[in-house]
Amino acid sequence: MPTPTLNEFFKNRVLWKVYAIWFMRRIVPLIVAQIVILLIALRIFANKVFVGKVLENATGAADSNLWEFIKYIFTAFFGTHTLVQIAILLGLGISSLILRDFGRALIAYLNTFRR
Structure with a gap:
């Protein structure tokens, strides 16, 4: 490689x-x-939901089979307050946007090495 x-x-x-x-x-x-x-x-979510109990119940549902776990997730989501559902959807949406931005920045960074 030339200098x-x-x-x-x-x-x-x-x-x-x-x-x-x-x-x-x-x-x-x-x-x-x-x-x-x-x-x-996440702050709104944490004030409305006891995450430790949800994870404990999710572990119990996951122990039986995958279908029970999926059913538990949907039942838990639709059984919460509307504000919590909105917070969950906002969190998922913004997390995906952050991942997209990091991916774009990484691709732009890697493109600086191309000739």
């Missing part, structure tokens, strides 16, 4: 700085906003 010239070195350095600025301006604010909303939703 990079001084011109290529500066080009790579500038590209890294541009990428860092882009990441800080575009991705970080989105991730921070999503995390704040997720924390608020």
Whole structure:
């Protein structure tokens, strides 16, 4: 592999700085906003649901068979208050958006190594 010239070195350095600025301006604010909303939703969820008991009951349902576990999950979800259901859906949605943003940032980062 040939040694990079001084011109290529500066080009790579500038590209890294541009990428860092882009990441800080575009991705970080989105991730921070999503995390704040997720924390608020989790706080509402934690005040309304005793998670330890739900996990204990889920373990009991999972011990019998998979169908009982799936039935338990749906019964537990639809048996909760509307606010808790909204918090769960918000948490799942925002978590998927955070994963999507991390994936996009990772792909953009890996594309900086392509020639």
